[in-house]
Amino acid sequence: QVQLVESGGRVVRPGTSLRLSCETSGFDFNKYGFQWVRQAPGKGLEWVAGIWYDGVHNYTADSVTGRFTVSRDGPKNTLFLEMNSLRVEDTAVYYCARKFYFERTYGMDVWGQGTTVIVSS
């Protein structure tokens, strides 16, 4: 079945870097785009970044532009989120989600279980 499994989250100091991974299985990775969405403790969902199926087009939210980069490795069926200059406010559970074309638009149809990033001094 379709699975997305995030990893790489841990406790880090402000100003440092971290790379999250999202390993996928059960479908043709190279035909789909993906999104990263985060959720700060006790808060709602916040879209962070997205990447097209081709890996050429990628986008980030204003809150992370210039610090976060999304990329993908086709042969490894894996999505990445490179996070630099981390701030306390980046503390959150980070989810990856598959971008799926329904009948008229794109949406996020399957989500991973999330990986926790804590930025603290």
Add this chain to the structure above:
Amino acid sequence: SHELTQPPSLSVSPGQTARITCSGDALSKKYVYWYQQRSGQAPVLIIYEDTKRPSGIPERFSGSSSGTMVTLTITGAQVDDEAAYFCSSTDNNENHWVFGGGTTLTVL
């Protein structure tokens, strides 16, 4: 970017109908997706493109749209439906996404 507004909380008794709204100026031109998130779990898609239900989602979940407001309706809510519900749509930039603040549904 545009904003999506949801009521923070809603409480109903088992068997009653729960209606969760999501409003935004751009919604008359955009489709909305609804996600259910139980405590400690990842979000699950329950409604796509305003009104459609993915396979495996119970029929008691339905969606409707009118102007700049969309509504998620749970007909005959069950205790198992206790969760946070988030609406979502693309932003002015179609490659960016926005989420509503979420509505916590209590069924008791």
